[in-house]
Amino acid sequence: KQEVTQIPAALSVPEGENLVLNCSFTDSAIYNLQWFRQDPGKGLTSLLLIQSSQREQTSGRLNASLDKSSGRSTLYIAASQPGDSATYLCAVSSNSGYALNFGKGTSLLVTP
Amino acid sequence: DARVTQTPRHKVTEMGQEVTMRCQPILGHNTVFWYRQTMMQGLELLAYFRNRAPLDDSGMPKDRFSAEMPDATLATLKIQPSEPRDSAVYFCASGGQGVIGELFFGEGSRLTVL
Secondary structure, three states: OOOEEEEOOEEEEEOOOOEEEEEEEOOOOOOEEEEEEEOOOOOEEEEEEEEOOOOEEEEOOEEEEEEOOOOEEEEEEOOOOHHHOEEEEEEEEOOOOOOEEEOOOEEEEEEO | OOOOEEEOOEEEEOOOOOEEEEEEOOOOOOEEEEEEEEOOOEEEEEEEEEOOEEEEOOOOOOOOEEEEEEEOOEEEEEEOOOOHHHOEEEEEEEEOOOOOOOEEEOOOEEEEEO
């Protein structure tokens, strides 16, 4: 069974810092990997999706990388802002059926 | 603005009562998922459908849970009888168009069973 782990569980940084969130998975035979954002009391918003054949994806201040062989992904957030405060979840799909296995998330707080 | 719609947003009920949660996927999406989120377990997959056919419901306690798609615009998750341990947020997600594998989540149904 695919296990997805996210480190750290919580992170607090001052505004303006660059930061890295980590995700690891046990089975490298993945179809894709997605990073989501979840605000309190809300649903999940897809941030970036990396197909298994890709190494990274970028959107604005966000960059996600994927190393399938080592079972790792990182989400890089540049110049963090208080509005980035949320929980960030990593999820992997192990077949073309799209079913995602989620990590438990990293709770990020960016202080002004 | 296409989005996944879930009802009810909040539900408080007593143990033993039947609970039905509904989901309207994004029009044209052919894959629908039900997830449950708790503090302890995080997000767990309960069931998913493709073209209205159930593909995997192994994550669902089958003695009390059932999931159906009566038509392409409606997915339901039913719990009968409900128990306090079912208290969680239940999310519906849909996908199938555009970027392969991208999922769009509803805002969830928060269930409290007393």
